[in-house]
Amino acid sequence: MSVYLLRRLIQAVGVVLAMSLIVFVGVFAIGDPVEILISPDADQMERERAIKALGLDLPLWQQYGIFLGKALQGDLGRSFVFNEPALTLIMQRMPATLELALAATFGAILIGLPLGLYAGLRPNSVGSKAIMAGSILGFSLPTFWVGLMLIMVFAVQLGWLPSTGRGETVTILGTRWSFFTMDGLAHMVMPALNLALFKISLVIRLTRAGVRETMLMDYVKFARAKGLSPFRVTFVHVFKNILIPVVTVTGLEFGSTIAFSVVTESIFAWPGMGKLIIDSINVLDRPVIVAYLMIIVLMFITINLIVDLTYSVLDPRVRLEGK
Amino acid sequence: MTAPTLEVRNLCTHFFTRAGVVRAVDDVSFTVRRGQVLGLVGESGSGKTVTGFSIMGLVDAPGRIVSGSILFQGKDLASLSEEEMRHLRGNRIAMIFQDPMMTLNPVLRIDTQMIETVQAHEKVSDDEARARARDALGMVGIPSPDERLKSYPHQFSGGMRQRVAIAIALLHRPDLIVADEPTTALDVTIQGQILAEVQKLCANTGTAMIWITHDLSVVAGLADDIAVMYAGKVVEYGDVGEVLDTPLHPYTHGLIGSVPSRNKRGEPLRQIPGMTPSLLNLPEGCAFRARCPRAQTDCVQRPELREWLPARFARCHHPHREEAAAA
Numbered sequence: 001m002s003v004y005l006l007r008r009l010i011q012a013v014g015v016v017l018a019m020s021l022i023v024f025v026g027v028f029a030i031g032d033p034v035e036i037l038i039s040p041d042a043d044q045m046e047r048e049r050a051i052k053a054l055g056l057d058l059p060l061w062q063q064y065g066i067f068l069g070k071a072l073q074g075d076l077g078r079s080f081v082f083n084e085p086a087l088t089l090i091m092q093r094m095p096a097t098l099e100l101a102l103a104a105t106f107g108a109i110l111i112g113l114p115l116g117l118y119a120g121l122r123p124n125s126v127g128s129k130a131i132m133a134g135s136i137l138g139f140s141l142p143t144f145w146v147g148l149m150l151i152m153v154f155a156v157q158l159g160w161l162p163s164t165g166r167g168e169t170v171t172i173l174g175t176r177w178s179f180f181t182m183d184g185l186a187h188m189v190m191p192a193l194n195l196a197l198f199k200i201s202l203v204i205r206l207t208r209a210g211v212r213e214t215m216l217m218d219y220v221k222f223a224r225a226k227g228l229s230p231f232r233v234t235f236v237h238v239f240k241n242i243l244i245p246v247v248t249v250t251g252l253e254f255g256s257t258i259a260f261s262v263v264t265e266s267i268f269a270w271p272g273m274g275k276l277i278i279d280s281i282n283v284l285d286r287p288v289i290v291a292y293l294m295i296i297v298l299m300f301i302t303i304n305l306i307v308d309l310t311y312s313v314l315d316p317r318v319r320l321e322g323k
Numbered sequence: 324m325t326a327p328t329l330e331v332r333n334l335c336t337h338f339f340t341r342a343g344v345v346r347a348v349d350d351v352s353f354t355v356r357r358g359q360v361l362g363l364v365g366e367s368g369s370g371k372t373v374t375g376f377s378i379m380g381l382v383d384a385p386g387r388i389v390s391g392s393i394l395f396q397g398k399d400l401a402s403l404s405e406e407e408m409r410h411l412r413g414n415r416i417a418m419i420f421q422d423p424m425m426t427l428n429p430v431l432r433i434d435t436q437m438i439e440t441v442q443a444h445e446k447v448s449d450d451e452a453r454a455r456a457r458d459a460l461g462m463v464g465i466p467s468p469d470e471r472l473k474s475y476p477h478q479f480s481g482g483m484r485q486r487v488a489i490a491i492a493l494l495h496r497p498d499l500i501v502a503d504e505p506t507t508a509l510d511v512t513i514q515g516q517i518l519a520e521v522q523k524l525c526a527n528t529g530t531a532m533i534w535i536t537h538d539l540s541v542v543a544g545l546a547d548d549i550a551v552m553y554a555g556k557v558v559e560y561g562d563v564g565e566v567l568d569t570p571l572h573p574y575t576h577g578l579i580g581s582v583p584s585r586n587k588r589g590e591p592l593r594q595i596p597g598m599t600p601s602l603l604n605l606p607e608g609c610a611f612r613a614r615c616p617r618a619q620t621d622c623v624q625r626p627e628l629r630e631w632l633p634a635r636f637a638r639c640h641h642p643h644r645e646e647a648a649a650a
Contacts, residue, residue: 218425225379225420226440226491227413236439240430315430316475 008308012301019297020071023290024064032056033284037080054080067290076294077287081280086291090273094295096166097265097272099179101257103192105250108199113246115200116207121234123212131204138201147194147267154190162187164269191268195261199253206249210242217241244314251307255300326397328499328531329355329378334391334401336370336377345602347373347386349555352628353548355499355531360522362546362563363535364578366599370555371535372421375501377401378533379418380408395499414444417492421504423485427476433460433487434472440494459490463520482513489521496528503535518545539582543567551575554600554610557628560636569647571637573615609639617641 119128155163169176262274437456460468
């Protein structure tokens, strides 16, 4: 186990290093932030001073070296725009994104699992056909369109739910959370649903496929031959087997949810990381872009590790040992 | 003679598929008495397994029992509700499946899978259920059962898993065990051990058993009676020794003839020509007639299972009667 973890750690360092290089070079290639940051009527002297101050006069490899050296000390650079450390900026906005992504993921499991289970157990019923048709919609409708429709129906027409911002927040452990106020929850409903829609469909289809496959296995028939109640056969023998793919996929999806919450956050003006990165890309705020991508990479690595560990708990045949 | 544990009468189980009605089990009758073993023999697709599932009440859609009765200790299983049937399953009637690698749930520990079986039929504490599971494992010859209870199925070999499955079947000391080719997937040595143990258990506990197999040598050593199935029907039924020595039905004859044995070395094996017919559109009359060396024009008439000699049944118009009578 510890050997396994150590190997994973070394792999993680490699991935982070490779990613940092790609990101750095990639962002360098996008364009010169100086054009955006400095007013057009600044003279040559001012321009050069600004370029020097930002460290943009150095060759690329030197810039990368400096970045790497500072990154090792936990400094991912200062935002050109806010003149604050990029890491602090992102960390301020991370809780908002995290709680949105968590709400979306748990919502997807809470809604998707029962529906998928039903559709798998009664594949020919009208209900499960409706569920499957709905899940196709969930898969194919573009997020931004669904978001706009939600706002139009529930905020504009019916006026039930607020359409922008986080609402009232509570400060716990130094960060602000919408989870614990009614107003905050009301603000969260629509963006979370919007973000969850694709995932609900995914969980439904995974669960249904898993149930239909597992129901045909000999061990399910054997469980029935033992005289177990249908409830126990479904919720112990079948359920534990389908949890394996569902956990894997929703776990990996959690990373994408955070990374791609950009669209939903923009539509609902949710002040999370996604909105920050879009704003930063617009003004070519390099340090923030780089820092954001680095954090996302770290997050993906961590989530993958957690999924692998969960996997070994769910499936006794998986043993986490380095060969 | 005691009352039979199981009496299957004219059982028909059909599958209503899109391509048509598959008569997987078509007019099957046999009797199993206390402590006796019935060998149910036939090729793949002859309806042996479906017969077993019909007795267990585990035939899934699109299949269902169309007609006939399954009298278990005088009670017709075909007419019981699903809930009543569930109380018998695993309790009074147990089943052992063919592939031991597939019958145990891979993500549940052995103790979970055994204790749930005990508690499905009796209200006992976890500790008592565990003790019974341990005893059952010991009975089928699994060493250090206490430790093995905490293992997962993948930590066992195939033979050991089949022993576990048999132990699960024995938990409630059932009156009837339906064993569907339980040793086919195992090594010959393991097969021998398991056969010996099963035979001992049956003799000691009075459990009746239906042993489904395509291996005539297993039946010869284990069973009291034999029922030979072909295309969903019982074509021959009788005492195992008599049937194997002097088979009445040409199909049984052919089946025995195709077993390689030492004294026929050097001679080509006698095969049954042709293939088993599709159950979707069986020919009129005797299903075996296209492959039968003794077929005559009247074989287009459907033969019934008839007692040609005392306690010797065959579904044939032209059985090997003289040879059997002379023996």
